[in-house]
Amino acid sequence: MSQAEGVNVQRRRVLIASTAAIGAAGVAAVATPFVRSWAPSAKAEAAGAAVTQDISSIEDGQMIVVKYRGKPIFVVKRTEDMLTTLDDVVPLLSDPDSSESLQPEYCANPTRSLEPGVLVVEGVCTHLGCAPNYRPDVGAADLGGNDWYGGFFCPCHGSKYDLAGRVYSGVPAPLNLPIPEYSMDGTILTVGEA
Numbered sequence: 001m002s003q004a005e006g007v008n009v010q011r012r013r014v015l016i017a018s019t020a021a022i023g024a025a026g027v028a029a030v031a032t033p034f035v036r037s038w039a040p041s042a043k044a045e046a047a048g049a050a051v052t053q054d055i056s057s058i059e060d061g062q063m064i065v066v067k068y069r070g071k072p073i074f075v076v077k078r079t080e081d082m083l084t085t086l087d088d089v090v091p092l093l094s095d096p097d098s099s100e101s102l103q104p105e106y107c108a109n110p111t112r113s114l115e116p117g118v119l120v121v122e123g124v125c126t127h128l129g130c131a132p133n134y135r136p137d138v139g140a141a142d143l144g145g146n147d148w149y150g151g152f153f154c155p156c157h158g159s160k161y162d163l164a165g166r167v168y169s170g171v172p173a174p175l176n177l178p179i180p181e182y183s184m185d186g187t188i189l190t191v192g193e194a
């Protein structure tokens with residue numbers, strides 16, 4: 001590979017990934033795999049070009065992060081157990097039906113997604129814009145114990161979101177995490193294109 005090609009490949013590594021796996025004790029362990037994605041050039045990306053990612057290598061319960069228009073896009077492979085929590089957590093949420101939140105029409109449903117098993121959501125807290133942490137560890141003592149069904153926790157001021165990006169009541173963040181335009185073709189995810 002030439003040096004120029006090497007630089008190109010480097011630039012295409014826009015996907016900074018984090019993963020969490022629930023261990024036997026229910027404790028989340030986080031690693032950071034790097035996954036290649038087909039990204040547009042920096043100029044095209046600034047103009048809002050779509051970003052394509054093969055998500056076939058994401059494991060159940062794992063999250064990766066794709067960069068789109070300078071924002072982190074969280075992509076989570078939700079398990080059946082995770083999907084069950086979306087009903088259980090409803091009484092704790094501020095806007096469980098996402099009626100005041102941003103999402104494409106095709107994601108205006110209980111799972112806020114095209115495919116229930118795949119969550120695609122902007123990783124930007126709706127309070128003041130910090131990046132929430134992925135915390136799938138159900139019952140985490142530091143996040144409310146039995147009232148924590150897994151989701152995202154913003155370390156800046158303590159906002160909490162469920163596994164569909166819906167915000168808990170009584171936290172600083174006013175809205176659910178936005179869902180971007182995206183499409184799925186098999187295991188190929190395209191963010192920025194319906």
Ligand code: FES
Pocket residue numbers: 125126127128129130154155156157158159172173
């Ligand atoms: S920025 Fe997330 S809680 Fe304030």
